[in-house]
Amino acid sequence: MSENDKFRELFQRYICLKRICENARERVSNPGDKYAQKIEIPLSGKKAVNRKREVAKYFDALYFKIDELFFLDIVAHFEQIVFNEINNASGQLKGIVKERYRKPAPFNKIVASFVKDEEDIYSLKNVYNLLENHIPKSLSEQLSAIIEHRNFIAHGGRIGKQSNNSVENTVTILSEILRRI
Amino acid sequence: MSLEEKLKKISLNKKKRDAEIDWDERRDTWIKQLETLYSNVEKWLKSYIDKNYISLHSYEISLTEEHMGTYPVNVFELDLGDPLVVFRPIGKNIIGADGRVDVYVSGHPDDKKMLILTEDDEKQRSHWELWEPKNKKDRKAFNPETLERTLEDWLQYY
Numbered sequence: 001m002s003e004n005d006k007f008r009e010l011f012q013r014y015i016c017l018k019r020i021c022e023n024a025r026e027r028v029s030n031p032g033d034k035y036a037q038k039i040e041i042p043l044s045g046k047k048a049v050n051r052k053r054e055v056a057k058y059f060d061a062l063y064f065k066i067d068e069l070f071f072l073d074i075v076a077h078f079e080q081i082v083f084n085e086i087n088n089a090s091g092q093l094k095g096i097v098k099e100r101y102r103k104p105a106p107f108n109k110i111v112a113s114f115v116k117d118e119e120d121i122y123s124l125k126n127v128y129n130l131l132e133n134h135i136p137k138s139l140s141e142q143l144s145a146i147i148e149h150r151n152f153i154a155h156g157g158r159i160g161k162q163s164n165n166s167v168e169n170t171v172t173i174l175s176e177i178l179r180r181i
Numbered sequence: 182m183s184l185e186e187k188l189k190k191i192s193l194n195k196k197k198r199d200a201e202i203d204w205d206e207r208r209d210t211w212i213k214q215l216e217t218l219y220s221n222v223e224k225w226l227k228s229y230i231d232k233n234y235i236s237l238h239s240y241e242i243s244l245t246e247e248h249m250g251t252y253p254v255n256v257f258e259l260d261l262g263d264p265l266v267v268f269r270p271i272g273k274n275i276i277g278a279d280g281r282v283d284v285y286v287s288g289h290p291d292d293k294k295m296l297i298l299t300e301d302d303e304k305q306r307s308h309w310e311l312w313e314p315k316n317k318k319d320r321k322a323f324n325p326e327t328l329e330r331t332l333e334d335w336l337q338y339y
Binding site (some may be wrong): 018022052053056057059060063145149152156158160162164165166168169 | 267275295
């Protein structure tokens with residue numbers, strides 16, 4: 001499965017989760033339906049007007065959470081692909097330099113140690129530093145914003161900043177970066 | 182300069198920059214900016230509110246942001262009879278902006294729009310823009326006309 005197919009699959013799962021939520025919301029909005037109890041949404045005894053707003057509040061928070069979880073999922077997936085590629089690239093480079101860089105060149109015995117590997121490039125921030133100036137500026141700025149936003153969600157707002165990227169934009173940006181590396 | 186010296190310099194500069202910002206003031210300003218936004222929306226829709234076509238509600242949520250900690254803000258709601266339009270603050274520390282509020286019809290988050298706040302440091306003024314998240318080039322000043330047009334778009338199937 002190609003990276004883009006995998007991204008598409010993740011995105012379809014995200015849409016599916018949202019549709020499940022929409023259906024649940026419709027059922028929960030009907031006071032005659034006991035579905036709210038079944039899925040343990042605390043709405044019993046609410047008057048019709050309050051119930052409508054309570055349902056809205058509950059499900060909007062749920063949609064918001066789905067967006068955050070999907071964002072973390074898609075960035076984690078991007079990280080997985082990138083580090084696989086780094087591993088592959090590093091292995092190939094080590095092979096090339098070992099073959100080409102021979103005696104009597106200095107350090108020829110340990111030449112493979114000069115090639116960076118995933119222990120050197122261990123975070124997405126390092127990946128950003130590596131790619132910066134080698135991909136279009138707008139794309140590297142977007143990657144930086146995605147990393148900040150990921151940190152923001154992962155650390156509960158304690159560090160990082162939020163971006164203005166929609167979920168769809170994030171998928172497009174990450175796919176475009178993968179296409180270029 | 183060694184790597185350690187460079188890192189130390191960067192770290193000190195960042196600490197200095199952060200220390201120069203009064204984060205409590207920034208948070209309080211943000212809360213006031215939100216209240217002004219909500220009162221403007223109320224003013225712009227007054228004729229509909231007076232006719233009881235729209236009723237206003239709000240409830241409190243907590244936001245957590247770097248340097249600003251956890252603080253309460255109000256989510257603002259326009260109850261249009263059946264649809265409920267929600268103004269949900271997202272945060273003050275936004276990349277490339279000075280605040281963001283998401284606006285959507287409850288239950289239809291895919292059609293949401295973003296209200297992006299930009300501050301002009303020199304003129305000490307700020308303004309809100311209405312952004313279409315799926316097309317970032319689609320940006321308009323947020324004013325009575327753009328608000329009405331957005332509501333009309335959302336309400337076309339009702």
